[in-house]
Amino acid sequence: MEVAYDRGRMTKRRISRREAITVGLMGAGAAATGLAGTHDALSGAGRGVRAVVVGAGAFGGWTALALRRAGAEVTLVDAWGAGNARASSGGESRLIRASYGPRRIYSAMVARALEIWKEYEARWDDRLLFPIGMLRMSSGASEYATAAPPILRELGLRVEEFDGAELARRFPQINPEGLTYAVLEHDAGYLLARRGCQRVLEEFEARGGAFVRARASAGGIRGGRMAEIGLADGRTVEADLFVFACGPWLGELFPEFDPPLVQPTRQEVFYFGPPAGRADLTEEKFPTWIEGPFYGVPATRFRGFKIADDRRGEPFDPTSGDRTPSAKGAREARVYMEHRFPGMRCAPLLEARVCQYEQSADGNLIVDTHPEASNVWIAGGGSGHGYKLGASLGEMLAGQALGEQEKEPFFRLARLTAA
Numbered sequence: 001m002e003v004a005y006d007r008g009r010m011t012k013r014r015i016s017r018r019e020a021i022t023v024g025l026m027g028a029g030a031a032a033t034g035l036a037g038t039h040d041a042l043s044g045a046g047r048g049v050r051a052v053v054v055g056a057g058a059f060g061g062w063t064a065l066a067l068r069r070a071g072a073e074v075t076l077v078d079a080w081g082a083g084n085a086r087a088s089s090g091g092e093s094r095l096i097r098a099s100y101g102p103r104r105i106y107s108a109m110v111a112r113a114l115e116i117w118k119e120y121e122a123r124w125d126d127r128l129l130f131p132i133g134m135l136r137m138s139s140g141a142s143e144y145a146t147a148a149p150p151i152l153r154e155l156g157l158r159v160e161e162f163d164g165a166e167l168a169r170r171f172p173q174i175n176p177e178g179l180t181y182a183v184l185e186h187d188a189g190y191l192l193a194r195r196g197c198q199r200v201l202e203e204f205e206a207r208g209g210a211f212v213r214a215r216a217s218a219g220g221i222r223g224g225r226m227a228e229i230g231l232a233d234g235r236t237v238e239a240d241l242f243v244f245a246c247g248p249w250l251g252e253l254f255p256e257f258d259p260p261l262v263q264p265t266r267q268e269v270f271y272f273g274p275p276a277g278r279a280d281l282t283e284e285k286f287p288t289w290i291e292g293p294f295y296g297v298p299a300t301r302f303r304g305f306k307i308a309d310d311r312r313g314e315p316f317d318p319t320s321g322d323r324t325p326s327a328k329g330a331r332e333a334r335v336y337m338e339h340r341f342p343g344m345r346c347a348p349l350l351e352a353r354v355c356q357y358e359q360s361a362d363g364n365l366i367v368d369t370h371p372e373a374s375n376v377w378i379a380g381g382g383s384g385h386g387y388k389l390g391a392s393l394g395e396m397l398a399g400q401a402l403g404e405q406e407k408e409p410f411f412r413l414a415r416l417t418a419a
C-alpha cells in the first residue's frame, strides 16, 4: 500500500515510488515477512508525522528507531531508561532462535531480526549478537519440535536434526540419559539484552530522535483519536501517532481491557560458575540450549552458566515487586543442571536475578491499534520470548503505522477480547 500520513491530521497521501519500500533489497527474512531489506528502505514514509513512543525496551526502542529512520519526528519516553533493571529487556542476555514449532511468522521475524542485528553491528562496530547456536533436546520427536526445521531451511537458516546417540557423540558434556531427539540451529544464539536496548537508544538519538526520561500516562481518546500523553511532571506531549510499548506495565496504562493486555509473572534466572579451564561449558564450545521448561546460555565472557525455568511464576508487580531470588528456584535449577551437565556438579551460584514475563492471554504478541483510537498502537505481550523479535517488530509496526503494510492478523487484539 503506497500511502503515508500527513502531519497533524494523519490523513493518507500517496507517496512516490522512491519513498516506497525497496522490494529489491529484501533478504530472506524480509521476503518472508514483507519487511524492508535495510532500515534505510523505509526512508521518507514518516516525513511530516509526529510520533511518541512510550517504553524504550526491545519493542519501543526498535519501533522508535524505525519510525525515525522513516523520517518521522519521534519522541521516545521511558520512566527509568532503555533496558533498565526493572524492564523485561533489562537482563544480561536473551536467546535468539528461529524454531517456533509450526509458527512460521515468528521464524520469519527472527530471520529478519538476525539481518537487522547484523546490519547494526556492522554500523556500530560492536558485538551484541552471539550466534553460537541453539540446541533443543527432548525425549522423543514431538510435533512441535519437528515442525520447525523445514520452515527454517525454507528461510535459509541452517539447522540439523539428530538422535540421542549423535547428541552424546557431539556433546560429551551433556548427560544424554532419556534424550532421543535434538535440533541444532546454527544461526541462533544469544543477544546482549540491556546493552542492545542502550545501543538502539544511542542510534535513535544520533539520528535526531528525542528521548525523555519520565513516567507517561495515556491521554484521553476523543473522536477516535488521542491527541497527547501526560508526563508525571505535568507536561504533555502532543503527536499524530502514539505507540505504547510498556512491556509488563501495559495493563496499568490501559486497564479497560478484559482480559488484561498482559499479566506480569515472576521469573528467576541463575548463573553458576563452571570449573576453571572447562571451555566445553562455555560459549567457545557449547551452544545455547532448551530442554522442556529449562533453557540457558553457557558461560560467556560476561556471565556464568545461565539457567532459567520458563514455567510461569506468580503474578508480579514490575514496579515494586520483591526481586530477592528464592532458595527453591536455585535448588530446582541446580538439580536439573547437575543431572544434565555433570561437569557443573557443585558449581557455585555466582548471581541470580528476578525478572518478569509480560504474558498475553495466549502467549502471542500484541501489535495492533487501540479499538477506540486509530492513531494509538499497542505493542507487547512478548510472553517470555519477545526480545529476539524486537528488531523486526519495530520495523513491522513502523511500516503498519505509516500505512506501508497491512496489520498482521495473528497479532491483533480482537483474538484476545473476543468472547
Ligand SMILES: Cc1cc2nc3c(=O)[nH]c(=O)nc-3n(C[C@H](O)[C@H](O)[C@H](O)COP(=O)(O)OP(=O)(O)OC[C@H]3O[C@@H](n4cnc5c(N)ncnc54)[C@H](O)[C@@H]3O)c2cc1C
Binding pocket: 054, 055, 056, 057, 058, 059, 060, 061, 077, 078, 079, 080, 081, 082, 083, 084, 086, 087, 088, 089, 090, 091, 093, 094, 095, 096, 214, 215, 216, 217, 245, 246, 247, 248, 249, 250, 253, 267, 268, 269, 308, 355, 356, 357, 358, 379, 380, 381, 382, 383, 384, 385, 386, 387, 388, 389
Ligand atoms: C527472565 C526472562 C528471560 C527471557 N528470555 C528471553 C529469551 O531468551 N529470548 C527472548 O526473545 N525473550 C526472552 N524474554 C522475553 C523478553 O525479554 C521480553 O518479551 C521483551 O524484552 C519485552 O520487551 P518490551 O519492550 O515489550 O518490554 P520492556 O523491556 O519491559 O520495556 C518496557 C519499557 O517501558 C517503560 N515504561 C513502562 N511504563 C511506562 C510509563 N508509564 N511511562 C514511561 N515508560 C514506561 C519501562 O521502563 C520499560 O523500559 C525473557 C524475559 C525474562 C523476564
